[in-house]
Amino acid sequence: MTSEPVIALRGVTAELGARPVLRGVDLSVGRGEVVALLGANGSGKSTAIRSIIGQVPLSGGTIELFGTPRRSFRDWARVGYVPQRTTAAGGVPATVTEVVSSGRLSRTRFGVFRKADREAVRKALELVGMADRAKDSVNALSGGQHQRVLIARALVAEPELLIMDEPMAGVDLASQEVLARTLRQQVEAGTTVLLVLHELGPLEPLIDRAVVLRDGCVLHDGPPPRAVGQHALPGHDHVHPHAPAGAEPIRTGLLS
Amino acid sequence: MDFLDYEFMQRALLAAVLVGITAPAVGIYLVQRRQALLGDGIGHVAMTGVGLGFLLSASPVWTATAVSVLGAILMELIRWYGRTRGDIALAMLFYGGMAGGVMLINLAPGGSNANLTSYLFGSLSTVSRSDVTAICVLAAFVLLVTLGLRRQLFAVSQDEEFARVTGLPVRALNLLTAVTAAVTVTVAMRVVGLLLVSALMVVPVAAAQQLTRSFAVTFVIAVAIGVTVTVSGTITSYYQDVPPGATIVLLTIGAFIALTALAAPLARRRARAALAAQPSGDPAECSIPVARGAGDEVGV
Numbered sequence: 001m002t003s004e005p006v007i008a009l010r011g012v013t014a015e016l017g018a019r020p021v022l023r024g025v026d027l028s029v030g031r032g033e034v035v036a037l038l039g040a041n042g043s044g045k046s047t048a049i050r051s052i053i054g055q056v057p058l059s060g061g062t063i064e065l066f067g068t069p070r071r072s073f074r075d076w077a078r079v080g081y082v083p084q085r086t087t088a089a090g091g092v093p094a095t096v097t098e099v100v101s102s103g104r105l106s107r108t109r110f111g112v113f114r115k116a117d118r119e120a121v122r123k124a125l126e127l128v129g130m131a132d133r134a135k136d137s138v139n140a141l142s143g144g145q146h147q148r149v150l151i152a153r154a155l156v157a158e159p160e161l162l163i164m165d166e167p168m169a170g171v172d173l174a175s176q177e178v179l180a181r182t183l184r185q186q187v188e189a190g191t192t193v194l195l196v197l198h199e200l201g202p203l204e205p206l207i208d209r210a211v212v213l214r215d216g217c218v219l220h221d222g223p224p225p226r227a228v229g230q231h232a233l234p235g236h237d238h239v240h241p242h243a244p245a246g247a248e249p250i251r252t253g254l255l256s
Numbered sequence: 257m258d259f260l261d262y263e264f265m266q267r268a269l270l271a272a273v274l275v276g277i278t279a280p281a282v283g284i285y286l287v288q289r290r291q292a293l294l295g296d297g298i299g300h301v302a303m304t305g306v307g308l309g310f311l312l313s314a315s316p317v318w319t320a321t322a323v324s325v326l327g328a329i330l331m332e333l334i335r336w337y338g339r340t341r342g343d344i345a346l347a348m349l350f351y352g353g354m355a356g357g358v359m360l361i362n363l364a365p366g367g368s369n370a371n372l373t374s375y376l377f378g379s380l381s382t383v384s385r386s387d388v389t390a391i392c393v394l395a396a397f398v399l400l401v402t403l404g405l406r407r408q409l410f411a412v413s414q415d416e417e418f419a420r421v422t423g424l425p426v427r428a429l430n431l432l433t434a435v436t437a438a439v440t441v442t443v444a445m446r447v448v449g450l451l452l453v454s455a456l457m458v459v460p461v462a463a464a465q466q467l468t469r470s471f472a473v474t475f476v477i478a479v480a481i482g483v484t485v486t487v488s489g490t491i492t493s494y495y496q497d498v499p500p501g502a503t504i505v506l507l508t509i510g511a512f513i514a515l516t517a518l519a520a521p522l523a524r525r526r527a528r529a530a531l532a533a534q535p536s537g538d539p540a541e542c543s544i545p546v547a548r549g550a551g552d553e554v555g556v
Contacts, residue, residue, distance in 0.1 A: 053421045076423030083417055090288040090414040092461065095470040102411035106422035113407060137469035153418070 004067045005030050006161050006192045007052060012061035013216075014044075014051055021047045023216040024061070034193040034206050036224060039213035045196045046084070048213065049165050052194070053081055065161075077106040080154030082164040085147055093137045096149050100124055103153035124156040127185070129178050144175025151182060162186060164195040168203065176202050200224060259494045267388045268380040268447070268490055268500075274395040275444040275456065276486035280464075280478035281402040282440045283457030284471075285433055288413040294331065294434070295454035298441045300350040301327030302450050303357025305442075306375045310364035316375065317390040321442040327353060328438035332431050378449035378501030380493060387446055394443045401436045409433060410471060447486065449501035455508060456482060463512035466519035481511050 007029040014022040021044045029035045037045045050056045052063055054070060063070040066078060080103070103124075104117045125131045128148035133141065138149060147167060154162060162183075168176060180202045187193060187206055200207060210224035259265045279295075286294050305323030309316030327349060334345045361367045374382050402409070412419040412429045420426045437457070444453045464477035489504030496503075 050417075053417075055417055055420065074423060076421060079421060081418060081421040083415065091290045091292070092284055092288040092471055092474055093465050093469050094410070094414060098410065098471050099414065102407065102414060102419070103422065105407060105411055105419075105424055108407075109423070110405075110408065135469070140469070157422070 005064075006033075006066055007194060008062075008064040008067075009048070009052070010062050012048070012051060012063060013059045014047055014056050015059055016047065016056075021216050022051065025213070025216065025218055027211055027218065027221075029192060029194050031192055032187075032190050034187055034208045035195075036200065036203070036207045036210045037194065037196045037213065038198075038200075038210055039219075043213040044216040045213050046165055047216075049163055049194070049196055053079070053163060077157050078160045079106075080157060080159030080162045082147075082150050082154045082162070082167055084165045085143065085150065085170065093139060095135050096125065096130060096138055096141075096152075097121060097134045099138050099149055100153045100156050103156040106157045120156050120158070121152075124152040127155060127182050128152045142172060142175075143170045144172040144178075147171050148175055148178060148182075151179065155182075155186070159191070161192045161194070164193070166196050166198060168201055169198060179203075180206070259491060264381050264383065265490075265494060267383045267385065268494075269487065270388060271383050271391050271447050272486040272490040272500075272504075273483055274391055275447045276483035277479050278395050278398040278402075278440050278443050279448075279453065279456040280460040280482040281475070282398060282433075282437050284461045284475055284478055285402070285409050285413045286437060287458055287461045288410070288471075289416075289433075292458045293454060294328075295437055295441060295457040297331060297346060297350045298324045298328055298438045299445075299450040299453045301353030302438075302441050302445065303372070303375070304353045304360065305357075306372065306445075306450070307357040307360025307364070307367075310367045310371060311360050313364075315386060315390065317387055317394075317442055317445070320375075320445060321390075321394065321439060323353075324438040324441050325435050328434035329431060332434045335430075336427070374449075375445055376449050376451050377499050378445075378447050378452065378504075380447075380490060380500050383446050391443050391446070394439050398436055398440050398443065401432060405429070405432070406475075447490070447500060448504050449499075452501040452505045455505045456486070459505075459508040459512050460485070463508070463515045466512075466515045467522065481508070485511060 005028040007027065009025050009027040012022050012025045012027075013020065023044075025044070025048055027035075027037075027048070037048060039045045047056055051058060052065070052070070065073045066075065068075075100121050101113070101117070104113070104120060108114075108117055122131065122134075125134055128151055130145065130148050130152060133145065138146060141149065147170075151164075151167065154164075167179060171179065183193065183203065184206055193206075195203075197203065200210075204224065207224045209222065210220065211218055212220040260269075283292075283295065286292055302320045302324040305320030306316045308314075308323060309319035312319065330349060331346060334349070357372065358369065361369065361372050373379075408419075408424055408429055409432075411422065411424060412426055413433075416426060416430075419429075440457065441450065441453050444456060448456055460478040460481040461474065463481055464474045468474040468477060485504050485507040489507050490500050492498065492507075493500040493503045
């Protein structure tokens, strides 16, 4: 990390209601790095990501994006965000193209949607292998296909930083492979990635660094824990006999 | 076509066309945001505006616009800040608005609840020339917003959190949607009435989406349904001497039922076509859930 970090959190604290969710999180993501945020349900990993994009008010600490304090950061076309799939459902049908086009608004803002913008939408859909479904309703897609559409929506503005909240949750194997391939292409092109994961899974080879949260504190920040042999298979249920008794993480289900 | 000879019918039909266009044009964003009943709430609040118009001997269309715009802004503010007690605050706003309307109109010289009835359920013969001017101006504003900002409003209504990360002024756009809905309520007030306005915002959209897969097509079909029912309802009420608001709403619901019945075989055919088009082995139907819990115990 020679240049300034793309994301820098210093002593970030946040509460949901009266419950402290982040209790002094320090996190720095350098240019071109791929960082996974791991932790149990309720450990604060989603809140951490949502605080970076300004969805959760901070009670303390500072966040900088591309060296600018988040409050005065305006250059949102440099950031691509992939929310958890459940948050993105409207009450009216919408096609894949319509949903992906809305990602382009960080560039077009209130201006005209030009031919180049339409071209970018087509390219983003090709990247995730959904070009043939461009005119279908997003409601007709499987979970994995829907997730690919949300990633295309983030990629369509050609961002330098991708922030993803559990991109692999509930995604079928075929889509997992497409997502891993898309992400690899992005990383090779120099995109910085911060993603919340429940397990490393098929993305493991891409990840430079893992940050593990527990109870709103950073527990580990360093090389990702490598799974070997059978442990590396997707869907493998991890049981760690060496984990100390009573270390069962708190599963409140309040956050996911 | 003898009804076109009467000036009051020409005015009523012009108002009906504008209502048929604007109500679904705003309503589609409300349905998309799952706030289908927002229009109903604004309709209640607008009653105070009508009462105020009578009390001040001003045009009720303009006072209703002012009060319902204020009410809509208040509702949006309650949505931001009043997370826990929001619904109770909204209930007080709605019923306060209704009670305020009844109270004010009875305080007005020569005013009674009978004056209010034409605003509650719509009335053709009372659409005055100045009403038509006001309706035209307000409808132009609604169309400018709903068509001109369709991409931005679509993004905000589809996924508010994502829209914020694209840098769109989400709060301003939400306020604008609420204000536009409020303006639409007063556009529609003379034709369908305050208590039935919401139906014309929501039901054409619900009917259209029985057939559609895209937002743009839903928009167009919903507006087409809106214009069809407002115009045919207005003409029916001329010949049969029935209240236009009730006629229009019942026609809209009829359209919804008809399209729903039509859509079932259409959906089956589409599903069969999609199945046939799909190469075998594509696991589009069965998504394999990733085992949850492995990340919980990352040993470090």
